[in-house]
Amino acid sequence: MRFLIICLVCVSSSACVNDTTEIPPGIMPPDSLTAFIKDLEVIEAALLIMRRDAQNTEAYKDALYKHLFEKHNTSPEKMKKTLAFYTENLALYDRIYADVITELNQDLLKLSEKSEKTNDL
DSSP states (O other), X not given: OHHHHHHHHHTTOOOOOOTTOOOOTTSOOHHHHHHHHHHXXXXXXXXXXXXXXXXXXXXXXXHHHHHHHHHTTOOHHHHHHHHHHHHHOHHHHHHHHHXXXXXXXXXXXXXXXXXXXXXXX
16 A cells, blocks of 8 residues: 555656546546545545554555555556556546545635534524
């Protein structure tokens, strides 16, 4: 699993975007990959907080990753193929990761607004 995360981070540097890139069969399309990576980032953050709080993450890690792959109807093997494709199309991956960051920031803003409303009560 660490390999997958390292690959996702490593391929996030790239050149220009080619909007005409055809996604081959069996490769996760950009919108699906955006959702997958977003969920992966949330899982990684949760595990990091648990480790920081001296909790044992081993009991949760495998179940969280299994749920991630099931939720997105994929497997580690399919993700390896997807990452290999996006390694060859780094600009497209860069755009996907920018979308992930945007969506995570939007979610954070919504949570902050919700928290402020709760505190006002």
